[in-house]
Amino acid sequence: MKVVLGCVWIGPRQKSKPLLLTTGAGISHLVRSRLSQIFCCAHPARHNQAAMRSFPTFQRGLQAAAFNTAIALGITAFGEHDFFSNLVYSQCIGLSIWLLIDVGQYKLIPDYTTQWRRLFWLVPLCVVMGYLAGTGLAGKLLAHSGYDYWVKQPQKALGFLLVSLAAGGVITYFFFSRLQLAKAREEMARTQTQAETAQRQAAEFQLKLLQSQLEPHMLFNTLANLRALIAHNPEQAQHMLDHMVAYLRATLSSSRTTLHPLQTEFDRLRDYFELMAVRMGSRLRYVLEMPPELANAPVPALLLQPLVENAIQHGLESKIEGGSVTVNARLEGSNLVLEVHDTGVGLPEAECPAGFGLAQVRDRLSTLYGPLGTLEFIAACAGNTRVRVTFPYKKS
């Protein structure tokens, strides 16, 4: 054995190739292990298992060794030296570099997303140190001096070291960009999910809006009343139908962004009140008050509709004797103030209910007027509910 070892000489020409490849092997394992750690984070259950974490290090070492062996085989096939000595050199250099990079990145780069730049000095440093340590170790093991070679052909040795470094850099860049690509894919998948969620929410909102506009209970009760009127009071039936047509046309065609004159808003509210008045009889009384100079004030179309519906459905419908709803408009400084007030059952809790109607009105106000559009909910315990909407008055 010793005789064989003694007569081996591995020149720099042959060494350059294994160095490049082993450097590559070391880095590839390091990046792969990082990737697997990143993906493990997506599965907390897996991430928490200590056994899982210790296994990849061992596995990486084994893979690096296998790669080094393959390199040694390659050199033996194309080179002039025997397989055993090539293997010793290849393993010593490759495993040294791998060990240095693996330990180095573990100690020095705890957070890859922000500290990945440290690879720029860590990798060359590890390559140089691993190269020197590996050559020294292999020389010791094979009983010939690697130091000789540095003394005899220092320029060549340095040249090969620089070439190895450049190759190491290229390979690091390759794996790092793979890591970046994986991150970019992940990011893309996330934005896609977000877009889908937003789309679904928008669709759900539209459906909810439509349901609130065409509330089936209201619709069928109104139709039942119409049917009853047709037989006994055709004139009133026609009158009711006209209000219903106006109400339906307005709710179905109104866009959430358009403005219309306050007078039109009140006319549409009157349609709704008239429909409800036929149904509720003497249980519903309503007042619409507006100073004539505000008739043309632009207001968001059907902004008050959900508030009036709330006043009737939640305020008056459950009250045996019914009550009254008052809607009024006034100018306060540069603001238009619209109020819906009912004498219904009120709310047990003096807090703003989280219904769809109110949320929708708030949403529209903030979209159209930002912080200048406000909605106040004033519920007196005695059974009075007042909702006040304020937004800047702009003359049309």
Place this chain on the structure above:
Amino acid sequence: MNLPNTPTAVIAEDEPLLAAALRSELAQAWPELRILASVGDGRSAVAQALALQPDVLFLDIRMPGLSGLEAAAELMDAWPTAATNPAFPTLVFVTAYDQYAVQAFDAQAVDYLLKPVQPERLKKTVAKVQLAIAAQAQKAINTIANQTPDTQPLETTLAQLRHLLAATGSGRAAPAPLQYIQASLGSTIHLLPVSDVVYFEAADKYVRVLTAEREVLIRTPLKELLPQLDANTFWQIHRSTVVNTRCINHVTRDEVGKLWLQLHSRPERLAVSRLYAYLFRAM
């Protein structure tokens, strides 16, 4: 006061035009039916049905005061049970649109009408009701002969009503179980462990929460509270009462057949409504 063989009805509908329309549609579909009264809210429906004892009761689901289903449960509770009393009215629920209710009606085979009421559909309902009344009359004759009251149809109706009330009340998902009752006394908020509560009692706009030592008022309605309580520990025994089963000492039946709960830690007795009497049966 009713002529023999003249069927009678009470209509409970809060929209006056619809009440009138149902009355005139019934006049077409069932000319001999006499409408004894037409009322506009759930409480009047219970009162009028008790006073007039009609054969049929048309109940709108959405009414002020009590809903149609609640009114039916309350009426059942107040209805006299003696064998000589008239049979419980046949119930027909009326609704414009109520997804949950209609599903529940179908499941329980309870008769219902959808608004606007169609004459053809009304005729079918009338035929069904007439059959039910005839069957009851036959049973009444048997009962008088046997001297033992037949409670079977009433039990069936009770079970159906329980299901309907449960089905229409569970429209939303149950929230997490409640651990503490938070009640404000003056400017401080007290936390009562739910397990300490002996019973809850709805009182007007508040719910009384009673422990062995004290009583607090909270504003959360019983309807919202109930899904947050452990169903094995807290039983609803009345429309307005939910009791902690660990605090029940014993149950007694009085001379008219009503059940009363005696508690361990409080002196008052609690009435059990007929709807929930099935909870207390000797094993």
